[in-house]
Amino acid sequence: MIREKIVILNENGLHALPASRFVKLAEKFKSDVKIMKDGVEVSGKSIMGILTLACEKGSKVTLTTKGQDEEQAMDALRKILEGQD
Amino acid sequence: MAKERILKGIAVSKGISKGTAYVYETKEIKIMQTPVPTIYLEEEIERFLSALEKTTKELSNIKERINAEIGANFAQFLDAQIMMLRDREIIDTVKKGIESEKKNAEYIYHRVLDKYAKKLGASRDQYLKERVADIWDVGTRVLRNLVGLTHASVVDVPQGSVLVAHDISPSEAALINPEYVLGIAIEVGGRTSHTAITARALEIPAVLGVEGLLGKIRNGETVILDGNRGILIKSPTPGRIQFYKGEIRREVEYQKMLSPFCELPAKTRDGRQLDISANIEFFVEYTHAKKYGAMGIGLFRTEFLYLTRRGNPSEEEQFRVYDELAKKMKPDPVIIRTYDLGGDKIFSDYHEANPFLGWRAVRVSLDDVAFFKIQLRAILRASVNRNIRIMYPMISTFEEIKKANVVFNEVKKELKKEKIDFDDHLQVGIMVETPSAAIMSSQLAAQVDFFSIGSNDLTQYVLAVDRGNERVSHLFDHFHPAVLRLIKQVIDSGHKSHIWVGICGELAADPLAIPLLVGLGIDELSMSPVAIPKAKMVLRALTVPECENIAQKALNFRGANEVKKFLKRTLTKKFPGMGGIK
Numbered sequence: 001m002i003r004e005k006i007v008i009l010n011e012n013g014l015h016a017l018p019a020s021r022f023v024k025l026a027e028k029f030k031s032d033v034k035i036m037k038d039g040v041e042v043s044g045k046s047i048m049g050i051l052t053l054a055c056e057k058g059s060k061v062t063l064t065t066k067g068q069d070e071e072q073a074m075d076a077l078r079k080i081l082e083g084q085d
Numbered sequence: 086m087a088k089e090r091i092l093k094g095i096a097v098s099k100g101i102s103k104g105t106a107y108v109y110e111t112k113e114i115k116i117m118q119t120p121v122p123t124i125y126l127e128e129e130i131e132r133f134l135s136a137l138e139k140t141t142k143e144l145s146n147i148k149e150r151i152n153a154e155i156g157a158n159f160a161q162f163l164d165a166q167i168m169m170l171r172d173r174e175i176i177d178t179v180k181k182g183i184e185s186e187k188k189n190a191e192y193i194y195h196r197v198l199d200k201y202a203k204k205l206g207a208s209r210d211q212y213l214k215e216r217v218a219d220i221w222d223v224g225t226r227v228l229r230n231l232v233g234l235t236h237a238s239v240v241d242v243p244q245g246s247v248l249v250a251h252d253i254s255p256s257e258a259a260l261i262n263p264e265y266v267l268g269i270a271i272e273v274g275g276r277t278s279h280t281a282i283t284a285r286a287l288e289i290p291a292v293l294g295v296e297g298l299l300g301k302i303r304n305g306e307t308v309i310l311d312g313n314r315g316i317l318i319k320s321p322t323p324g325r326i327q328f329y330k331g332e333i334r335r336e337v338e339y340q341k342m343l344s345p346f347c348e349l350p351a352k353t354r355d356g357r358q359l360d361i362s363a364n365i366e367f368f369v370e371y372t373h374a375k376k377y378g379a380m381g382i383g384l385f386r387t388e389f390l391y392l393t394r395r396g397n398p399s400e401e402e403q404f405r406v407y408d409e410l411a412k413k414m415k416p417d418p419v420i421i422r423t424y425d426l427g428g429d430k431i432f433s434d435y436h437e438a439n440p441f442l443g444w445r446a447v448r449v450s451l452d453d454v455a456f457f458k459i460q461l462r463a464i465l466r467a468s469v470n471r472n473i474r475i476m477y478p479m480i481s482t483f484e485e486i487k488k489a490n491v492v493f494n495e496v497k498k499e500l501k502k503e504k505i506d507f508d509d510h511l512q513v514g515i516m517v518e519t520p521s522a523a524i525m526s527s528q529l530a531a532q533v534d535f536f537s538i539g540s541n542d543l544t545q546y547v548l549a550v551d552r553g554n555e556r557v558s559h560l561f562d563h564f565h566p567a568v569l570r571l572i573k574q575v576i577d578s579g580h581k582s583h584i585w586v587g588i589c590g591e592l593a594a595d596p597l598a599i600p601l602l603v604g605l606g607i608d609e610l611s612m613s614p615v616a617i618p619k620a621k622m623v624l625r626a627l628t629v630p631e632c633e634n635i636a637q638k639a640l641n642f643r644g645a646n647e648v649k650k651f652l653k654r655t656l657t658k659k660f661p662g663m664g665g666i667k
Contacts, residue, residue, distance in 0.1 A: 011397060011459075015212055018399075020168055046174030047165075048220075052204040054213055 001066040002074045007058065010083035014055035022080050023047045031067025033077065044077065087320040092295050092302075094270065096315030097281035099615075100290030101333050102267035103326070107246035108304040109239065109253070114228050118192045121183070129183050133190035134176075136230040141170050143226060144256065151259045162255050162279070165216075166223045175201070191231050198224040222254040242266055247310050247317075249302050255279040263287045268310030270317045272298040286369040292317055343618040347378035351610075351621050353603065355628040360609040361617055362418075364589055368406055371413045373614035378621065381417035383537070383611025384476075384589040385410065387460070388426055397456055403463035411470035418472050420537070420611075421464050422516065423450055423457070425478040441542075441551065446479035451488050461496045468508035475511060476537055481519040486532045516589075518542035523571040530582035537611070538575055540590025544568050562645035563592045569640055569648070573605050580606060587611055596623045597652040603627060604636025626659055 010018050026033045026044040033044030037059060042049030044063070055061060063081065065073040121129050144167050151160040169175075175197055182193035198220055206217045239261050242248055247268040248261070258280045261269070269284050269291040276293075284291035290312030302308065302319055309318040309329050318325060351361040362383030363374035374382060390398045390406060411419050428435045428444035437443040450457040464475055477489050493513065500507055517523050518539030526536065544563040545552060552561040562568075572588070579586035587609030592598045594612035596619055602610065603624065610620060635655060642648045 011455075012399065015210075020165065023168065043174045046172050047168050048172045048201050049174045051213060051216060052201060054208050054210055056210075 001064065002070050003062060003064045004074060004078065005060060006063050006078055006081050007060055008055050008081050008083075009057065010081060011057060013057045013059065014050055014053070014081070018080060019047055019050045022050065022077060025076055025080065026073070029065070029067070029069050029073035029076075031065045031070045031073045033073060034064040034066075036062040036064070087306075089322045089325060090301065090319040092270075092298060092317045092319065094292040094295035094298075094315050094317065095275055096312055097274075097276050097278075097293050098269070098284035098289060098291035098312050100268075100288065100312045101310065101329060101336065102247060102290050102312075103307070103309045103321075103329060103333070104245050104247040104267040105243075106249050106302050106304060106306050106308045107242050108299065108302060109242070109248055109250040110299070114191075114225065114232060116191050116195045116228070117189070119189045121187050121189055123187065126184055126187065129190055130180050133179060133183070133194065133231065136190070136227050137170055137176070139230045140223070140226045141167060143230075144170070144223075147256050147259055160259075162219070166219055166256065169220065169223050170227070191228055194231070195224070195228060218254065222256055225254075226256075239266070247308050249298060249308075251299055253280050258283040261287060261289065263289050268292075268308075268312065270295055270298060270302075270308075270310055272296065282367055282369065285367070286372070288373075343622060346618040346621040346625070347376065349378070349621055349625065351380065351624055353624060353627050353629055353632070355630075357603070357629050359603070359607070359624060360587070361620055361624075362420075362587075362609060362611045363614045363617065364611050365614070368410055370614065371410055374414070377614040377617040379417075379614055379617055381472075382410070382414055382419040383587060383609060385419060385421045387422060387424055391424060391426060397459060400459045400463045400466075403460060404466050407464055407467035407473065408470065411467050411473050415470060415472050418474055420474045420476050420514070422476045422478050423447065423460055423464075441545065447477045447485055447489060448479065450477075451485065451492075454492055457489075457492055458496055461493055462500065465496060465500055465507040465511075466505060468511045469506050471508050473508065473511055474514065474535070476514045476516055476535075478516045478539070479518060479542070480515040480529070481521045483525065483528060483532065486515060486529065490532070514584075516542075517575050518546070518590075520546050520571065523547075523575050526575045526578035527581065530578050530584055533584065535584050536575055536579045536586045537609075538572055538586065538588040538590065540568070540572070540588055540592035543571065543590070544592075547571060562649075563590065563595075564598070564639075564645040564648040564652075566640055566642055566644065566648060569601065569605075572602075573636075573640065576606050585609060594620060596620065597649065597656060599623045600627050600632045600635045600655070601639050601652065602636075603629065604632035604634070604639075623656075623660075 008014060012018055014022065023045055034041050035044050035050065035053065037053045037055060040053065042053060063077060144163055148160045148163045178197050179194050183190055202217045202220045205213045208214055239248065239257050242265050244265045246266055247270060248266050249270045251272045253271065261283060266289055269280065269289055271280055271293045272295055274280055274293040278293065281291065281293055290310050292310060292312060292315050295317055309321050351359045360380050362381040363379035364384040365371065365374060365382055366386045366389050390403060407421060425446045426449055427440050428437065428449055464473060467473055480486055512534035514533050514535035514537055516539045517526060517536045522529060523543065540563050544561060547568050548560060548565055550557050550560045552558045576586045585608040588602060588607055589611040593610040594616035599620060612620060639648050639651060642651065
């Protein structure tokens with residue numbers, strides 16, 4: 001299991017398109033993906049869950065990946081949150 | 086006979102229709118709570134999953150239909166809805182709920198959705214709040230499929246109806262058939278809602294935001310919907326019906342008389358060719374531009390992209406819109422105007438005393454280069470189609486053009502480095518809408534490939550009149566010789582520097598102004614698509630020398646009224662029996 005604290009740097013926060021890109025990418029990995037903000041944790045493979053977190057640019061979240069491809073998942077998903085995809 | 090009542094709303098789509106009110110009420114689905122015996126739990130989950138599958142198919146069908154009829158960009162909201170349907174967290178929660186509580190799928194699913202809707206609804210963020218409507222749009226479809234109700238659909242609306250509803254979901258709005266639905270009246274919503282956009286795209290008259298509508302209109306009663314004035318008339322008096330009959334007939338005859346002009350070239354009688362192009366705000370309007378015979382898009386406003394998202398749309402999102410529009414219009418040109426946003430649209434807590442003299446348009450873009458670059462990149466990438474042009478709004482000084490071009494060239498360099506193809510020769514122009522830009526046009530002309538005169542703002546600034554202020558709006562008149570003289574100056578400066586000069590304000594669509602503008606040497610007129618046939622008709626009856634004569638006279642009057650009186654007299658002579666051209 002990998003756990004990292006990430007500050008969301010994506011211009012639009014984790015809204016609409018970035019959120020759906022995040023989910024589409026997360027679904028490609030076998031690992032379990034979770035995002036936590038302000039003590040609330042949701043599945044990284046759920047668009048509704050992510051939207052309800054209401055992550056704006058500058059929000060601090062904890063991203064957790066767990067499974068056989070957890071490292072690749074962490075690397076790829078971090079990039080979306082940091083707006084470098 | 087019932088008393089006539091006039092219900093006021095917001096005019097969002099032009100036209101008039103008389104029809105039978107079809108009150109579209111989505112029947113509440115009763116969600117019953119029923120226990121499910123353990124041996125049937127698996128079956129219950131199966132039932133839920135197949136309802137999801139059926140709904141996915143429904144939405145995919147709607148999406149295909151929209152793609153074919155309106156364009157792929159319009160169907161994007163359905164992608165988001167389909168994604169919600171497939172949401173693993175929701176599916177898993179519902180499955181677990183059915184298993185642990187041994188209750189029916191409808192009950193559990195409804196409760197789960199309600200939880201998400203409440204969370205999003207409580208958000209401070211406008212975008213997230215608006216997703217609640219999407220949740221229930223999707224959710225209601227699934228629930229209907231679960232309880233075995235056929236979806237109440239606007240497809241069932243009988244011919245000759247004026248559709249009356251509290252609200253129509255985006256997926257329903259896309260199914261409206263203009264052959265059956267003559268008008269649309271909705272209790273909620275405004276100019277940028279999905280229903281408004283759909284109504285305009287289908288050219289169905291529509292009035293939105295009619296308060297208390299459903300309580301006042303009964304199914305089957307005769308109503309008149311006036312999409313020009315933004316009203317719905319219940320139980321119209323015979324006099325009123327007579328009046329509107331005349332109005333509808335005149336409109337139909339007028340359109341019929343004008344329709345042959347859509348196809349004809351925009352040429353004066355003695356052969357001078359002008360570009361007549363379209364001002365559009367929404368992608369789907371390209372269909373109108375084509376239908377009415379535009380020779381390109383003279384102004385594509387991009388603010389809508391920003392405003393519907395309450396945030397800067399990503400490069401990809403913008404690129405798709407620009408690219409698709411360019412492809413649809415090829416080989417005709419598409420002029421994309423960079424954001425003309427006021428600071429208040431970008432920062433919700435931002436207010437200023439004088440917005441028209443304040444932080445807006447290119448001033449905002451130049452202050453936030455990262456934000457500006459995203460838009461320029463998207464436009465440049467779409468320029469591979471080789472028919473895109475770009476235009477900066479509200480330029481007031483020479484330095485602004487230079488600054489904007491520095492950013493523009495940086496973006497070009499970046500794209501080259503990334504080996505992304507674009508049109509290196511695409512034309513870059515400016516809106517001339519501030520007095521300083523007009524007065525200095527001879528200096529500015531060397532910096533750009535074209536001028537497009539924004540006559541509305543130019544008039545406001547030159548006459549120092551806020552047309553939104555009722556006390557002074559009567560002073561607003563784009564026929565004021567002060568405005569006309571500046572326009573002449575801009576056209577002359579442009580031509581001296583061998584660049585073309587167009588006009589994209591309301592003046593361009595005013596039939597009275599056409600001889601004047603032609604006489605001043607204008608190269609392009611850009612207007613709302615529906616105004617194009619009339620403009621062509623007027624243009625085709627004129628010759629350049631007579632226009633030059635008209636222009637010279639007009640410039641020497643003392644005020645706007647004298648100019649208009651003169652133009653009316655001249656045009657009535659040219660088009661007798663038309664009851665005046667306006």
